[in-house]
Amino acid sequence: MNEESLFAxxxxxxxxxxxxxxxxxxxxxxxxxxxxxxxxxxxxxxxxGYPNTAxxxxxxxxxxxxxxxxxxxxxxxxxxxxxxxxxxxxxxxxDGGTYDIGLQALSGMLERGHDVLYVCYDNEAYMNTxxxxxxxxxxxASTTTSPxxxxxxxxxxxxxxxxxxxxxxxxxxxxxxxxxxxxxxxTKVKKALSKKGPSFILVYTPCPTGxxxxxxxxxxxAKLAVDTGYLILWEMENGDRNTLKVTKMPPKPRKPVxxxxxxxxxxxxxxxxxxxLKKIQELVDAECKRYxxx
Amino acid sequence: xxxxxxxxxTEAGSSxxxxxGGWRNMRPVTDLAKCKRCGICIIVCPDAxxxxxxxxxxxxTDYDYCKGCGICANECPFKAIEMQQEER
Ligand code: SF4
Ligand code: SF4
Numbered sequence: 076m077n078e079e080s081l082f083a084x085x086x087x088x089x090x091x092x093x094x095x096x097x098x099x100x101x102x103x104x105x106x107x108x109x110x111x112x113x114x115x116x117x118x119x120x121x122x123x124g125y126p127n128t129a130x131x132x133x134x135x136x137x138x139x140x141x142x143x144x145x146x147x148x149x150x151x152x153x154x155x156x157x158x159x160x161x162x163x164x165x166x167x168x169x170d171g172g173t174y175d176i177g178l179q180a181l182s183g184m185l186e187r188g189h190d191v192l193y194v195c196y197d198n199e200a201y202m203n204t205x206x207x208x209x210x211x212x213x214x215x216a217s218t219t220t221s222p223x224x225x226x227x228x229x230x231x232x233x234x235x236x237x238x239x240x241x242x243x244x245x246x247x248x249x250x251x252x253x254x255x256x257x258x259x260x261x262t263k264v265k266k267a268l269s270k271k272g273p274s275f276i277l278v279y280t281p282c283p284t285g286x287x288x289x290x291x292x293x294x295x296x297a298k299l300a301v302d303t304g305y306l307i308l309w310e311m312e313n314g315d316r317n318t319l320k321v322t323k324m325p326p327k328p329r330k331p332v333x334x335x336x337x338x339x340x341x342x343x344x345x346x347x348x349x350x351x352l353k354k355i356q357e358l359v360d361a362e363c364k365r366y367x368x369x
Numbered sequence: 370x371x372x373x374x375x376x377x378x379t380e381a382g383s384s385x386x387x388x389x390g391g392w393r394n395m396r397p398v399t400d401l402a403k404c405k406r407c408g409i410c411i412i413v414c415p416d417a418x419x420x421x422x423x424x425x426x427x428x429x430t431d432y433d434y435c436k437g438c439g440i441c442a443n444e445c446p447f448k449a450i451e452m453q454q455e456e457r
Contacts, residue, residue: 076418076431077418077431079420083381083383083385083417083432084385084389084433085434086387086389086416087387088395089417090392090415090436091415091439091440092416095415099415124375124387126370126373126383127378127383128380128383128385129384130382131381131382179411233382242383283438289439290440291438291440292443293415293438293440294440294443295444322437328441
């Protein structure tokens with residue numbers, strides 16, 4: 076096994092799990108002087124089956140909603156003890172624990188200005204509990220609580236723009252990333268940690284089980300999301316919207332979004348519905364336009 | 370089993386006790402003649418099972434833990450890794 080990895084082998088994530096790749100990349104970029112506060116979610120369940128742990132850094136598992144609150148407490152406690160220097164504090168949650176359940180705690184952490192990096196790994200549904208939709212589930216996706224059928228096309232609302240909601244708090248750093256473009260992600264982690272004050276990174280992590288995709292395609296799909304403009308990679312620094320920039324431009328011309336959708340079982344029911352495919356392409360085009368992408 | 374106070378775990382990375390290699394249906398086999406030692410497979414493996422001590426040795430896959438997902442083979446730019454049916 077790879078002894079250098081700060082996230083050890085023997086964790087019980089599904090074969091081909093994108094989120095575990097994100098954790099490995101995150102820890103490699105942050106280094107070992109890092110404290111992780113993580114909410115309940117896939118990555119907690121697979122990494123901390125008592126009495127074992129996959130983590131090689133100080134780690135605390137907290138309830139579903141409060142990684143940001145606990146990380147704030149760690150920040151305040153270390154400051155009070157005069158021991159804050161030289162340590163990274165990372166709060167970690169999935170989309171369920173961040174978009175939905177932990178949003179209030181996250182907002183509080185940002186508003187109070189804690190020196191914490193919050194990382195949300197986004198696999199677009201509650202996966203380990205059985206693939207229920209979250210507010211990160213995209214339009215048209217099939218989940219167990221948004222099943223397609225005669226009167227349903229699957230999830231019928233678009234994804235909540237969480238990173239933009241975070242940006243409205245004017246944090247020291249906010250960015251979106253994809254596990255597929257891992258250098259971009261790791262650069263963003265280092266940048267976020269180099270800044271004082273709150274920072275946030277949303278990292279897109281395909282889930283072979285929930286998305287019904289072949290396990291070997293995880294990185295390919297994560298890249299395709301960016302190359303089709305479905306996922307826009309951007310960053311904003313120092314709470315200043317003038318610094319907002321797209322960090323990874325899709326190729327010109329952009330790949331059609333159908334290329335991204337058709338390899339995923341969760342969108343299979345849309346393949347014989349050209350009007351829905353057109354609608355999703357238009358949603359993507361409109362988002363790209365907002366970010367100055369052709 | 371004696372439960373520790375606060376269910377704390379004091380041994381870092383002790384998940385290595387779980388030998389997840391038994392999950393595997395397909396086995397990644399690396400052709401070291403084709404491999405250019407770029408290290409991409411080491412970065413992308415979700416299970417941290419590939420390591421490279423020296424360039425001569427090249428990347429080494431630990432089959433005690435490899436789940437056979439096939440990401441390494443899919444991402445290798447030089448098509449040096451082949452997924453073969455596992456035999457037990
Ligand atoms: S990705 Fe391919 S070429 Fe690169 S080190 Fe691994 S096997 Fe060798
Ligand atoms: S098949 Fe998957 S788990 Fe096995 S070495 Fe390749 S990337 Fe790692």
